[in-house]
Amino acid sequence: MNAATAPAAPSATLDTAPTGPRLVAAGPWTVNHAGRLDRTLDGLVGRLVADGRAVVVALDRLTALDTAGAWLLHRTQRRLAEQGVSCRLEGLSPPRARLVAKIESACAQASLPPAPRTNWLVEQLAVCGRATLDALDEVVELLAFFGALAATLVATLVRPWRLRATAFSAHVMRTGLEALPIVGLMSFLIGVVLAFQGASQLRQFGAELFTIDLLALSILREIGVLMTAIIVAGRSGSAFTAQIGTMVVNEEVDALRTLGLDPMEVLVVPRVLALMVSLPLLAVFADFMGLLGGGLLTILVLDLPLGQVVDQLQRSTDGTQFWAGLVKAPVFAFVIAMVGCRNGLRVEGDAASVGRLTTQAVVSGIFLVILLDAGFSIAFNALGI
């Protein structure tokens, strides 16, 4: 049956007898040799059509025939018939005849149109256009989800006993408590890096002491909360999408709906509120760890006494810097949780979309956080804070 075990190569040869042309098929006519047979037969059909007389195809020397071979036979026969040349198959064993008959009956129409192919440039333009429309759609959909979420949130605040306390506290633990080590470590290291870079630049002007001002301002206002939000988007925003998306795939969300429960209330609200609690707390922790890291470096590298560092820190900043940073945290939390949950609910059917939407949740979450941060900067600047 197979090329590996068949002795000879397949062949199709034309034998022009005075009685009329004979096409002699021999060897294994299988899919493994279909490429060569295809080319040979293409050439032979042209010669047979030119000859114009009825053709006999002698098949008694075939050693194997599979669907590919049968298709090639049938195709040759059909092409000849289209040119008005009749063609008769001879010497088929009964099982092979059945196979050819099966292919003939199945493939009365069979010929797949070539795969749709378009101009490369047009294709790229279409991709670009589609992406633009999708992005616009997404903005509209996100706004719609924001509205629905806001309505449910208000309803929950009016009737606080409707909040799922267990789910809420579990999410605070998972998104807040369990994120402490990574957030702390990263903020500490960023504090160290900032202080190091700041000190080495400011030393040129003999203003090493102002490294502490630089640290306080940048960490409290921006970096502490921004870095925390980015970590949380990667850690918890993606987790929300994956959790809810898996529930959608398992039809758990549909089950909730049929039980008269609103997924928005049961799944989304506890997550959003939990993140709005844990992200600000994490941001405070990040501020502390960042200042700790930077402060330690100034003490060790710049040889400043602890008292002077604390003194300078107090002189350089007041509560405003701290609050100007922290006030952004719940807003970031809301956006991250909202995007995460919405992408989870957007999952449709297959598991592949869970992965895609999870990635997207992280990217959109971080993008929106940075966009909002820019908005806050402009607003604070205008307000003179």
Added chain:
Amino acid sequence: MPSESEPAIALEGVVNAFGRHVVHDRLDLAVRRGEILGLVGGSGSGKSVLLRTIVGLRAPEAGTVRVLGTDVYGVGVRTRRALQARWGVLFQDGALFSSLTVRENIQLPMRERLELSQPLMDQLAAVRLTLVGLPLDAADKLPSELSGGMRKRAGLARALALDPEILLLDEPTAGLDPIGAAGFDELILALHDALGLTVVMITHDVDSLVRITDRIAVLLNKRCRVATLSELRRADDPWVQDYFNGPRGRAALADHAPTPAGE
């Protein structure tokens, strides 16, 4: 060159175990060339594990697996690769590659292994599609756009891409409605007839067993017992009795099979 009388698939003394949990204990099985063999067994009896062992996805702890005369786990990569072109596997939900269209799914094995021109591959894909009873306009759809039954048919078309000699099917009719299931049975019978395939199918569908299988392998007590349907009906094992002479089994048998002698 293997002789025609040699079994298509021969398992000898196969032991499969997960940790200390033994699934198959010195299991023997011989599948004859050109037959349709049904593989049945209770949940957890290791039907799918056995199938995976046959196609080289799970090396057994002990024993040999020979397919078409070749020891699946005892040969080099090259021989095994040649062997892999000679069987087609249909997984439960088709296992179509989700990022490729149906056409690309069917053409992938041809593209990887053979040098065929694109028009010929398109023609062969069309032949496969019509053989499994899919409309040609399904060719450029993605698997996610197909119904469950169509995905199975497309999976079968891919399994047939290289004209295999052995077809292994994992629950081909599970999840199909009775019309779809009966259609699938007919399809496998027709392909078996026309292409002379050896077919091994795992199934829970007693109707399929009765209609299309020549023999049935029952996985029982970590071993495998192969017999014809009427022999199994007379077997005295309680599980086999429940399976074939329970209410569903009897209904299926009453519909199709000539009643075994003595009833």
